[in-house]
Amino acid sequence: MSPLSDRILMGPGPCNPYPEAVAALGRPMLGHLDPEFIAVLDETNQRLRTVFGTTNRLTFPVSGTGSAGMEAAIINVLGPGDVVVIGVNGVFGNRMCDVAGRAGAEVVRVDFDWGTPVDAERLLAAHPNPTAIAMVQAETSTGALSPLADIGANKGDALFIVDCVTSLAGTPVELDANNVDIAYSGTQKCLGVAPGLAPLSVSDRAIERIKPKPQSWYLDLNMIANYVTGGGARAYHHTAPISMIFSIHAGLAVVLDEGLDNAITRHRRCGTMLQDGLEKRGFELFATEGFRLPQLTSVVIPEGRFGALGEGEVRRTMLDRYGIEVGGGLGDFAGKIWRIGCMGHTARERNVALLLAAIDELSA
Amino acid sequence: MSPLSDRILMGPGPCNPYPEAVAALGRPMLGHLDPEFIAVLDETNQRLRTVFGTTNRLTFPVSGTGSAGMEAAIINVLGPGDVVVIGVNGVFGNRMCDVAGRAGAEVVRVDFDWGTPVDAERLLAAHPNPTAIAMVQAETSTGALSPLADIGANKGDALFIVDCVTSLAGTPVELDANNVDIAYSGTQKCLGVAPGLAPLSVSDRAIERIKPKPQSWYLDLNMIANYVTGGGARAYHHTAPISMIFSIHAGLAVVLDEGLDNAITRHRRCGTMLQDGLEKRGFELFATEGFRLPQLTSVVIPEGRFGALGEGEVRRTMLDRYGIEVGGGLGDFAGKIWRIGCMGHTARERNVALLLAAIDELSA
Numbered sequence: 241m242s243p244l245s246d247r248i249l250m251g252p253g254p255c256n257p258y259p260e261a262v263a264a265l266g267r268p269m270l271g272h273l274d275p276e277f278i279a280v281l282d283e284t285n286q287r288l289r290t291v292f293g294t295t296n297r298l299t300f301p302v303s304g305t306g307s308a309g310m311e312a313a314i315i316n317v318l319g320p321g322d323v324v325v326i327g328v329n330g331v332f333g334n335r336m337c338d339v340a341g342r343a344g345a346e347v348v349r350v351d352f353d354w355g356t357p358v359d360a361e362r363l364l365a366a367h368p369n370p371t372a373i374a375m376v377q378a379e380t381s382t383g384a385l386s387p388l389a390d391i392g393a394n395k396g397d398a399l400f401i402v403d404c405v406t407s408l409a410g411t412p413v414e415l416d417a418n419n420v421d422i423a424y425s426g427t428q429k430c431l432g433v434a435p436g437l438a439p440l441s442v443s444d445r446a447i448e449r450i451k452p453k454p455q456s457w458y459l460d461l462n463m464i465a466n467y468v469t470g471g472g473a474r475a476y477h478h479t480a481p482i483s484m485i486f487s488i489h490a491g492l493a494v495v496l497d498e499g500l501d502n503a504i505t506r507h508r509r510c511g512t513m514l515q516d517g518l519e520k521r522g523f524e525l526f527a528t529e530g531f532r533l534p535q536l537t538s539v540v541i542p543e544g545r546f547g548a549l550g551e552g553e554v555r556r557t558m559l560d561r562y563g564i565e566v567g568g569g570l571g572d573f574a575g576k577i578w579r580i581g582c583m584g585h586t587a588r589e590r591n592v593a594l595l596l597a598a599i600d601e602l603s604a
Numbered sequence: 605m606s607p608l609s610d611r612i613l614m615g616p617g618p619c620n621p622y623p624e625a626v627a628a629l630g631r632p633m634l635g636h637l638d639p640e641f642i643a644v645l646d647e648t649n650q651r652l653r654t655v656f657g658t659t660n661r662l663t664f665p666v667s668g669t670g671s672a673g674m675e676a677a678i679i680n681v682l683g684p685g686d687v688v689v690i691g692v693n694g695v696f697g698n699r700m701c702d703v704a705g706r707a708g709a710e711v712v713r714v715d716f717d718w719g720t721p722v723d724a725e726r727l728l729a730a731h732p733n734p735t736a737i738a739m740v741q742a743e744t745s746t747g748a749l750s751p752l753a754d755i756g757a758n759k760g761d762a763l764f765i766v767d768c769v770t771s772l773a774g775t776p777v778e779l780d781a782n783n784v785d786i787a788y789s790g791t792q793k794c795l796g797v798a799p800g801l802a803p804l805s806v807s808d809r810a811i812e813r814i815k816p817k818p819q820s821w822y823l824d825l826n827m828i829a830n831y832v833t834g835g836g837a838r839a840y841h842h843t844a845p846i847s848m849i850f851s852i853h854a855g856l857a858v859v860l861d862e863g864l865d866n867a868i869t870r871h872r873r874c875g876t877m878l879q880d881g882l883e884k885r886g887f888e889l890f891a892t893e894g895f896r897l898p899q900l901t902s903v904v905i906p907e908g909r910f911g912a913l914g915e916g917e918v919r920r921t922m923l924d925r926y927g928i929e930v931g932g933g934l935g936d937f938a939g940k941i942w943r944i945g946c947m948g949h950t951a952r953e954r955n956v957a958l959l960l961a962a963i964d965e966l967s968a
């Protein structure tokens with residue numbers, strides 16, 4: 241084993257996982273049909289329902305990372321002949337279009353400036369009767385938060401598909417109150433667990449619209465439901481990623497022991513401290529005021545701020561000297577913005593204080 | 605955390621993982637673009653090449669379980685207009701047909717009795733010029749081993765796709781010597797790692813035939829290759845499952861420190877001890893003699909062998925009283941055969957001795 245570096249992970253994810261979630265990775269292995277494992281899985285799913293704010297029975301962690309959750313959310317209900325309206329204000333809305341297009345659906349793409357939220361009115365006006373309306377609640381590429389309530393309330397017969405990868409447990413998602421039909425997330429953000437699973441929740445209304453044979457066998461929710469919600473008889477589909485499920489089970493316990501509202505408040509407190517600290521130091525925040533995610537802050541890096549060091553060199557210096565990881569910009573904003581995450585176990589004042597101190601030390 | 609049971613996992617997988625692989629799950633988290641993580645990933649891929657017996661540059665762990673590896677192996681190179689000949693001698697050959705059919709390929713299915721190997725002559729004769737020929741080397745549903753060499757040598761222009769989920773590191777796979785173009789495996793079998801990743805290896809010849817836009821975004825090898833084999837510049841695709849990659853990295857080190865040949869010999873020694881022990885006790889082995897996997901033994905359960913206890917009750921008693929998990933039959937063989945795995949860290953004589961002792965105690 242090579243020497244171990246102990247990073248402070250303030251990029252767009254993974255965050256530092258909760259120690260309890262790390263410890264649970266080492267629980268003795270169980271078979272995927274062992275009654276004791278099924279009990280852990282059932283409890284995990286119940287905890288996910290609480291965090292998602294839903295009673296959806298089909299709520300479970302998909303055996304892949306957040307993007308596998310996106311694909312599961314889309315390809316089970318969209319195919320040739322279907323129309324999906326997708327709000328795009330960053331990389332992940334764009335990815336949704338790619339996934340839906342590959343599934344053969346007609347994609348009506350509604351673009352918004354990066355850093356701004358998805359506007360409900362424009363999204364709702366884009367098509368008279370789409371099969372689904374999809375958007376990202378918390379754009380990881382820009383740090384923008386898009387409200388869900390107006391779209392959920394006015395979506396008509398369409399299914400409402402929402403990317404909650406960066407929002408879940410850091411910002412209220414409240415699927416049932418917001419009338420969301422399918423939502424997915426990732427473990428490595430505000431849930432404070434290693435990357436590798438994609439919590440997914442599907443309303444009964446959406447279950448009725450699942451295709452009999454979606455293009456993916458691995459993500460076929462008809463078959464997976466027989467395993468994850470099968471009651472006494474669990475039909476084997478694929479071997480569940482046992483250790484990762486032990487870990488999310490424990491990570492969710494941390495969140496719920498703290499209290500979901502308290503965890504959300506903690507993310508907000510750290511995000512506010514960071515954003516205030518950056519503005520006080522003359523940095524311009526990238527996302528539109530009033531729609532800034534506390535758990536993921538995007539900030540413009542002014543030319544010359546760090547003397548001769550380019551922004552990539554500064555990030556590399558922070559990694560090497562302080563062990564702090566900060567994320568760069570994506571797409572057109574590569575080299576122009578940083579994305580600073582403060583999620584899960586990373587969301588503590590001491591990490592914000594250290595990052596601001598490091599920025600001060602490196603500033604020209 | 606609920607009380608922890610410490611099982612001896614002698615089902616068809618997961619096995620008990622190597623302690624070193626478990627410990628590595630707890631390595632401090634790194635970001636997926638951290639140079640230290642990229643080094644671990646590169647080393648993992650090099651170790652996988654050794655275990656696969658290949659120089660294929662596109663060799664890496666897919667971010668999903670073995671079935672995600674199957675889907676990645678198929679949907680990247682097969683679609684509408686393609687013909688694939690698939691040998692089916694159990695559940696996993698059947699699953700290949702399902703996956704290829706969903707991808708829109710024409711499936712020429714060649715069936716063999718369960719428990720028997722795939723016959724090269726019949727497979728090669730099934731179609732004059734298929735796009736691909738696919739089969740399972742080690743059928744986890746029956747314990748049958750199918751030879752690869754004749755098919756590899758005579759496949760012509762077809763791509764040769766092989767399921768090595770249960771074979772890798774327990775039976776020689778030797779991709780390059782056997783002329784295999786695409787192979788996938790799982791971590792929870794003879795590699796002795798928790799389930800959750802699917803090692804995949806793709807020949808340069810197969811890379812040239814990857815579709816420009818496969819139906820799955822998550823499993824699109826064009827994009828994934830830019831991350832896993834990108835040299836200095838790694839393009840973000842999806843967040844890698846960091847902790848699981850730490851774990852396979854360590855599990856592969858265990859296998860290679862022991863020596864791949866020695867690990868294979870150990871699996872064979874344990875399998876022979878088990879199969880001899882079962883025959884000595886009057887059990888009939890299910891798979892055809894000469895084609896029996898040492899790492900996965902299928903055995904017929906004679907009516908009345910355990911007195912009034914049905915086979916399911918016996919397995920449950922073994923689990924409760926001895927903490928031993930044994931797998932039941934699948935499909936038509938549910939309730940008729942057991943599948944006894946002896947893979948990874950489970951492949952030790954003491955486990956075989958204990959299982960045989962437990963069978964003796966429970967026999968009528």
